[in-house]
Amino acid sequence: MESIKDRVAIVGMGCVKFGENWGQSLDDMIVDAAYEAFEDAGIGPEDIQAAWWGTVFAGHTGQILATPLKLAYIPVTHVENACATGSEAIRNACYAVAAGMYDVVLAVGAEKLKDFGYSGLPQTRPVATWSYRLTTQTPAAGFAMMATGYFAKYGLDYDAGKNLLGQIAVKNHHNGSLNPKAHFQREITLEKAVNAPMIAYPLGLFDCCGVSDGAAAAIITRADLATKFRPDPIYIKAAQICQGPREGWLSQVYDLAHVEETWRGGQAAYAEAGVKDPRKEISIAEVHDCFSITELTIMEDLQFSPRGRVGEDIEAGTFALEGELPVNTDGGLKCFGHPIGATGLRMLYEVYKQLQEKAGPRQVKDPRLGLTHNQGGEPGAATVSVIIAGNELG
């Protein structure tokens, strides 16, 4: 099996301000994100040889991407993998370039969720399969059961558990407050986080990411061509997708205190990138904090913290902006927002800017390797992406 490591590079990226973009259409956001990427790479849309379009709710063929950008009669592929959609667009674009089919390609992810008028996501379950009849809960409850599972497995009472989750929200709100493109840019207190109205027990309002509009884009090229576009390209070291067989919903082996797909996807990505000690070697991680409990368990599944002991690292500030391994420096899904198809690309946008040392007040010191992690589906039945990128070859 071959590796993607150092075969492709990102030479341009764009990302709009996420949020309740009442005045912007999907097309407006696609144009803004893609043209920021074009200008960043010093190219025009006519230079793009193929494109990948990641969206969950604005699908119906690649035309949705080709039309606003006037991509002229080139291949455009619509990809969808739930919340890992944006990362799936990147991965497929990278593979096409690595395969030698194209030299310069575009990956775009976008979503216009606020036009639906819901707090939460529209229904996505197909009605003609077994899943429509099972339960009536929202995704929040699916993840909340992992919080209940984690608390039970490691003997945390409600207050102790809520306290840990609250600190994750406080950290991500702090990071968001430093980011002009984030949806939410206000700091919160731990007291506010733990006492917020309940959404899905034990998760409260600040344990859940909001619903946002947004778009982000990346220009990908061959590694050996990268410096022709810019002096500081970012090289892809690993691009993994891990799909579970829903074992956690069918079998009692699953502990509901971790996500098996994140654990295995992380291992595969580290092997591909040649990372031996993730906690030491990864400089910054953008992970899928759709809910605070997701970020908590990801820290253990990606081997940043020992099993059952992430609480010690949360208390120690390990994942804070100035900590040992900053996580979600741009505010994460919690504060930057979560327009599903755009999220994987938004994460890469932050890693790209950090590795180029252009992250302004959020800049971490001497970053070498950045990681993005997306999770689609729910604990026990997930689709996980892990992408690792670095600012040097080798």
Place this chain on the structure above:
Amino acid sequence: MPGIRSYGAYIPLFRLSRAEIARAWGGPPAKGERAVASYDEDSLTMAVAAARDCLKGVDRASVAGLYFASTTAPYKEKQAAATIASVLELPADAATVDFGGSLRCGTNALKAALDAVTAGSAENILVCAADMRLGYPAGPGEMNFGDGAAALLVGRGDALAEVRHFDSRYWEIQDTWRSDQDTFVRAAEDRFSMDEGYADVMVHSVAAALEKYGLAAADVAHFAFNAPNVRQVKAVARKLRFDEQTQVNDVLHASVGDTGCAASLLSLVAALERSEGGQTILLACYGNGCDTVILETTERVASVPPCQGVRGHVESRRELRNYEQYLRWRQLLPIQPAARPPIEERMPSPAAQWREVPWEMRLTGTRCVHCGTPQYPPQRVCVTCHTKDEMEPYRFTDVPAKVFSFSHDYVMETLDTPVTVTFIDFEGGGRIMCDMTDRDAGEVVVGMPVEMSFRRLYYVNGVYNYWWKCQPVRCQPSGTED
């Protein structure tokens, strides 16, 4: 001689105190409480529950028919009996019939079952009666009605009570009714209805039956019958010279209410529960006429397999928070819709529903013959050993389970916020995600024992979407102590 071979009951967990109804509307203080079907129950699901109670220890392959009686069936056109038979996994050639139209349809179904058994066309027939009638808010029906279901297995031989006589008479009168356009039960002036309807016909029918078969009131050990309210229970007993304490012993009106077509059969179940062998039971049911039935118990009545029955269900109760919760559950007033995707998006596919009857209606998954892992929904490739197509059906409905994890969802649109969702692990293997019903959110913990209950998930575009939920283990069957 045909008779009753087994019995079961179902009374919803929730009770609404009549004082609370009086609090909402003003008026004189009222005694007792009434049973209120949960927000996700209807006559069909209550009948399933009563039938499961009745069929404990019964070989379902021996049940040749399912007669369902209700004035509140979920569909005007679509047979409830077929759905219930399917959920119970009765033989494919079981005769299914829906009875309705009057409060006497429960005993009408019983008569039809007895006749079929007597004629030799069926060995056993399961009779289920269930009702959840709506009285007008602020009216007497709302106070006195109750929701519930009864089930009787009718067969020949090996009975715990043999049916000696069954007499009927009809009586055309506009005393209580619901037209095809009515939601609430209408009633004529109470004095007229009692004088010329219920009280008069009930008393004369019972007296005629006693005289016809040479019985004195004192020969009857238990008098089981329906009545619109507790006042009429007393009045009828007095007029017929039955002792209210020993022969009537009514427990239903104080705690459950008038359960419509199920009422007389629930009263019969209660009588059977306190019977000894060799006793006479007189069953009477009024509704556009009157059915009178004389039963003789056998020694078997004292040693029936444990079921929750009337006694277990009456004791197992929880109070509704308030009258407003009742209004919400019965959808008697509109409320602000949730900012969620419209329910129409979850319209079940009729083709998928039909295809999935065996495993959705019966909660039947598969068990891998190769490694033994039970799994739900059915899998062709085993989740544990990945062996293909070596599965046997595995029914989860009666397997004990425990809560592995849970959440209370305050965002999802429901008649009963929050939606409690769980992962439950079954004894012997298998895990499913399902909603938990009839729970007190504050009492739900990891490791809590649960049992499965057939419920309505939601209603959309004229379709009731039924599936299974878990609920806290409700009560120990009577006859077994912890």
